[in-house]
Amino acid sequence: MPLTPAVFYILLALIEGQRHGYDIMRQVKLDSGGVVSMGPGTLYGSIDRMIKAGLVKESDTRDPRRIYYMLTALGTSAFEAEAKRLSQASQIARKRQLRAA
Amino acid sequence: MERTETSSRSLSVYKLLLLFYPYQYIERHGAEMIQNFEDLQREYPLVAVWLLIISDFIISVPREHMNESTSRIACISFLTYIPFLTLFAFGASGQIFGAYPLQRAFMALVEAHVRVAFALIFVLPGFGFVLMLGALIADLSKQKNWNPFSFAFLRRNILILILAALGFGIVLFLPAHDMVPCYLTRVFSEGIQQTPTILQYCRTHY
Secondary structure, three states, rough: OOOOOOHHHHHHHHHHOOOOOOHHHHHHHHOOOOOOOOOOOHHHHHHHHHOOOEEEOOOOOOOOOEEEEEEHHHHHHHHHHHHHHHHHHHHEEEEEEEEHO | OOOHHHHHHHHHHHHHHHOOOHHHHHHHHHHHHHHHHHHHHHOOHHHHHHHHHHHHHHHHHHHHOOOOOOHHHHHHHHOHHHHHHHHHHHHHHHHHHHOHHHHHHHHHHEEEEEEHHHHHHHHHHHHHHHHHHHHHHHHHHHHHOOHHHHHHHHHHHHHHHHHHHHHHHHHHHHHHHHHOOOHHHHHHHHHHHHOOOOHHHHHHHO
């Protein structure tokens, strides 16, 4: 099933390793070119739902001020499947554009 | 100096906004949300931060409430006040703008079904209030670790209860006021008289 943009960008932010909430917010904004701008309320709500779905988990990093999050095996495979789906869709779109031109 | 003062005032406003989220949500993420807000303030202009926070608040507060059982109960209990508010809106608009066809039709409907109207307008909000009280007490009893957020939410819940009690008080005492349309008074007095009939009806049918 296609992932929502928020979930996809959070997974994308975490693919390189664990991050805390604020770092995820910054990375999402950067990766989406400013299109997806998440506030703290939306971010932690999405993370809660992703933890429930088994895509993300809290890491063991001890920091009294921050909680770090990381991908689970399911999260990694969900991200890879979605990235592959988007890449295929973009290839098809490019081919059709070329043909139309 | 000025920037620090503005930032701390801004942070106080943000802490107040956090009280609109469900308690369990803030207990899990409140400290980090405050930390994130401080980081945002350090990195971006205040206007940009607040534009982000307000749009985030509008989207995330209703969504998080829909995921919490206490909030769902509070919504249901608010719905029990709707018949009374509808009647009051018709009554008040009739008083201000004079009688109009829809208001006359509504009034006739209420007068024709006094027993049902009484149950919907006066008894239902009572159930709603008890329901909300029960949910808040259940929430309180689940509380194990008391922290500044718990106390802030306790104060918020007490305020909600006072407002709900005031609302219910208004439901009960407004019929005695001159400004209230006479049919509301009639529904109340006739409804009271018919309470034994309603109870009898319930006993027979349920």
